[in-house]
Amino acid sequence: MILQRSSQLAQAMNLSALDLYTIGIGPSSSHTVGPMRAARRFVALLQEAGVQARTARVEAHLYGSLALTGKGHGTDKAVLLGLEGELPESVDVDCVDARVAAIRADRRLRIDGGQEIAFEEKQDLVFHRTKPLPAHPNGMRFIAFDADGAELLTHTCYSIGGGFVVDENAVVQEDTTPDPPFALHSGAALLCLANESGLSVSEMALRNENTRRPEAKTRAALLRVWEAMQRCVQRGCVSSGVLPGGLRVQRRAPALFHELSSRPEAALNDPLCVLDWVSLWAMAVNEENAAGGRVVTAPTNGAAGILPAVLHYLVRVQRAANEDRIVRFLLTAAAIGLIYKRNASISGAEVGCQGEVGVACSMAAGALCEALGGSVPQVENAAEIAMEHNLGLTCDPIGGLVQVPCIERNAMGAVKAIHAARLALRGDGTHRVSLDKVIATMRQTGADMSTKYKETSRGGLAVNVTEC
C-alpha cells in the first residue's frame, strides 16, 4: 500500500528530468535533503499562516526509518538547519557542523534565519523509532507552539526518496504541468514511442523538457549538474582522512587516485585498470557524500556515485563525449529513472538498495548504451540487465551511516552498469525479460522484503558487523 501511494504520487506529479538531479548535501537524499526541505517548508508555512511572530517553540518528530537511521544519516542536523531557513542546494557545506554546534551550545535557533527561539533538542527533536506514520516509512511532523504552550500549527509530511517531500494532504493533488508529447511512462511506452517517432530516448526526453522551459535552459541546467558531479569527484580525490560518524572508515579515493595517476603505465599491462578508475570516480563521490559534502542526487545520495563514474568513463575513457552527449546521457538516465519512480520506487526505505544503487545502475547502463550508439531496444535491454542483477539488494548500512556497504557498492554498481551496456550493445535488443517485468519484480520484491532490510539498520551487515 505504501509503495502504491508513492508511485501514484509520482504519476500525479508529472516529474521533469531535472527533478531527479538535485545539487544538494550528503549523506542521504531521503534522510538529509528531504528533511531539510521539509523543515524549511514548515517555517514558510508558519509565515503563510501569519503565526511565525507568535511562535515560541517548535517540535520536530521523526518516524520510522528516519528515526532509526536518522542520526547516522544527518537528519537531526538537516532539520535544525532547515528550521533556520537553509536549503540543501544553497547551504554552505563547510559551515554545517559549526552552525549545528552553535545551536546545540546556545540551545537556541533562529527561525528562518530571523526570530530566535529556545530549542531543547532532547524534547524538541523526537525520534519515534517504533512508530512509523501510516503513508510512508519516512514520516515527519512539525508542531509550533506559542509562549503559553498552545498549538499554532501542525504539519505532517513524508520524505519519499531522492529528496522529494510530500505533504500529508498533497497525496491526491494533481500536477497542472502540461502533458509532455512523449508519455515515457514504461519500458513498453519507450519502445513504442521510439518506433513511431524514430527518435532516441534522449531526444524524446528533451522534447518533453521543452514543454516546461526553453531548450537552452534545460541544457544549461544539465551541464551545471555535470559540473557539480566533476567538482565532487575532484574533491573526493584529494580529501583524505576518516569519515565522520564513529565507524572510523578511512577515505580510500585519495590513495587510489595517487596510485593510478602516478603509475599510468600500469594500464599497458592491465587493461582492466580502467575499472579501478571507474571505482575511484564512484568512491570519490560517495566518500564526499558520507562526509556531508556537496553531491548531486542521482537519483539518490546513497547511489550518487554511479552516474558520475559512468559519465566520467564515457568522457575520459571512451573519449566519446561533447556537451551534447553529456546532456543526452543525463536525459536518457533521467527518463529511465522516472519510469522506476512512477512504477516502483527509488527509496531504500521502501524497496531496499535495489531502489537506490539498482536504479542508478539501470539509469547509467541505459544512458551509456545510447551514448555508445545503442538503439532504443538496446537501451531498454541495458537498463533491464542492470536491474535484473540488482534484484533483492537490501539496505543494511552499518551504524546507520551511508558508508558501509554504500561507498563500495557504488563502485560495483558503476562497473555493473558499464558491463550491462556492453552486453546489450553486443546483442540486437531482443531479450527475454522486459524492463517493465524487471521493474514489477523489483517492486514486488521490495514489498515482500522484511523491514529490517529497508534502511532501518536492523538486519544484514548492520547487525553482523560489530561497530568499534
Ligand code: SF4
Ligand atoms: S545500502 Fe544502499 S539504500 Fe541503503 S543507505 Fe546504502 S546506498 Fe542507500
